[in-house]
Amino acid sequence: MTRPSNDSLNAAWDLIDHSQLILVVMHTNPDGDALGSGIALTLGLRQQGKEAHLVCPQPTPLIYEFLNPGDIVEPEAPAGVPDLAVVVDCDRADRVGALQGLVNQARRVLVVDHHPPTSDFGDVRLSHDGYAATAEVVHYLLAHRSVPVTGRMAEALMTGLITDTGGFRFSNTRPETLEMAASLARAGASVADISRRVYDSRTLAGLKLLARALASLQSSPAGTVAWARLSADDFAETGAAPEDTEGFVNVVHSLRGADVAALLREEQPGVVRISLRSRGAAVVSQAAEALGGGGHALAAACVLEASLDDAEERLLQELRKWTAF
Ligand SMILES: [Mn+2]
Incomplete structure (x- = not known):
């Protein structure tokens, strides 16, 4: 092809x-x-x-x-x-x-x-x-x-x-x-x-939001999965808009050794959008589909109706199945 x-x-x-x-x-x-x-x-x-x-x-x-x-x-x-x-x-x-x-x-x-x-x-x-x-x-x-x-x-x-x-x-x-x-x-x-x-056209509020996302960064025990999260309060307090998060997941993905990256965004209280990226060892569309979303093998997404903590827990449960974690 x-x-x-x-x-x-x-x-x-x-x-x-x-x-x-x-x-x-x-x-x-x-x-x-x-x-x-x-x-x-x-x-x-x-x-x-x-x-x-x-x-x-x-x-x-x-x-x-x-x-x-x-x-x-x-x-x-x-x-x-x-x-x-x-x-x-x-x-x-x-x-x-x-x-x-x-x-x-x-x-x-x-x-x-x-x-x-x-x-x-x-x-x-x-x-x-x-x-x-x-x-x-x-x-x-x-x-x-x-x-x-x-x-x-x-x-x-x-x-x-x-x-x-x-x-x-x-x-x-x-x-x-x-x-x-x-x-x-x-x-x-x-x-x-x-x-x-x-x-290269980020807003000041957007970069401050990125700082918050990076402050939340976590890595799995094997270092193969990295994830960050943003709460509705993070958006409100920085004044950033949802579209300011464009590309954030790729920054998370730049962590050395991370095959999979995830960004969780609480779009409104009780609604969490998750973006997933993979370098190829894991097929992230499988995890996204299991959570009601979809996408490509290397880039996928889903939306969960859950609190940010619950969404993170459900995501990590799935990622443990589909990655070396
Ligand atoms: Mn396309």
Whole structure:
């Protein structure tokens, strides 16, 4: 698997060719890959003469404002039954949250994704978990029809590649990923510029929150699992926002010898979001799934309705099963 088959790309374009009103939707709380993929694909479809709309009811995280989402992301779908819904960066239909009804209304559904398959929704699926980012799949789709990649589209796709590979540092970075990045750089996207905007733009409150997370850092007896936690009080007292925790789990993961890292965030009293990362010895999606969540082998997440202490205990119970701990 180095690229989608011509058959699957032809099938995807066949759906697009037979559609005029096209909705592009992403998972809730869209990340850099979902937004970058959604924006580039929507602009590419418009170049092909389609009435394409990128719909997301939630505000764009501040660090992705440079992608100019105000110009393209619409909070509500336009009137009319869509001919096609393109679901981006989602392994399951319900990942789109409140937009699921809209997706169900569409005559056809095209899935463009890179998560391990947990369902077979969609009339055509362009998806394989060997791709580093959904942005890779969008790039293949556009290239199949020689759709010109404008500077703005290149910046959006590069953002997807950078954020899902941690700046081309994670093991999902393939030679093909770097070749794609090279072609996007030639089209005007700057790795340095995007990396600075995404990674070096923390708020003072956000860094103070990171200090609290690191103050809570713990390591398992064998040193293979590291975890940190943030309470609702930590957020309130620092004035930081949930989106300020972007990348915190990777800082936890930088502990020498830690194969698995976890960050627990008490989003509101009784609701704890857990992010998990692995370097490969453990498959963290197994632990996440056991706790009602999901994700990739090396990056997964779940949400527990529990106190922070109880959530930590349940997480550690699972991690003892799936890691050397
Ligand atoms: Mn992704």
